[in-house]
Amino acid sequence: MNRIEELVNEFAACNDWVKELTEVPEEELFQPIRKGKWSIAEIISHMTYCDRYVLEETIPQMKQDANLTTVDFEVINSKASAYAMIGVKAVQLVAEKLQIRNELVTVLREKTEQDFFATFILNGEEKDPYSGYPHTLFNYIAAFAWHDNHHKQQIDRFLLEKSK
DSSP: OOHHHHHHHHHHHHHHHHHHGGGSOHHHHTSBSSTTSOBHHHHHHHHHHHHHHIIIIIGGGOOTTOEEOOOOHHHHHHHHHHHHTTTOOHHHHHHHHHHHHHHHHHHHHHOOHHHHHOOOEETTBSBOTTTOOBOOHHHHHHHHHHHHHHHHHHHHHHHHHHHO
């Protein structure tokens, strides 16, 4: 298995733990994970909105030497949070997350190695300020895999505390 395949598999595996959230009582899914923080439902909605944005807006532009500008993610975050709290059932939030991630993984599996390592400018920068690496689809998806894991750890910690 090559690095791209491993990354896409890791990215796809997010859906495995998201599915497990259907076993969590609905009321726990809508409680903030900590004071002043989002609920699990809001986190899942946030991840869904990010996936949709990446799929529909960002990936189509990621070509060699392209100059991309992304939206302010706080706008996406606000919409995602509001959506999660308007009365949507947790099962629907999970289903939407699973669907959009599957669509995104399908698109990624169709990309070539050249697509994954084409360098581009993102928000005026040739290199990611956090990693120092050039902007590529590979590095972008790796950052989102890290992002998934960050939220998984938050959710797991919250659920562990609730079970004590």
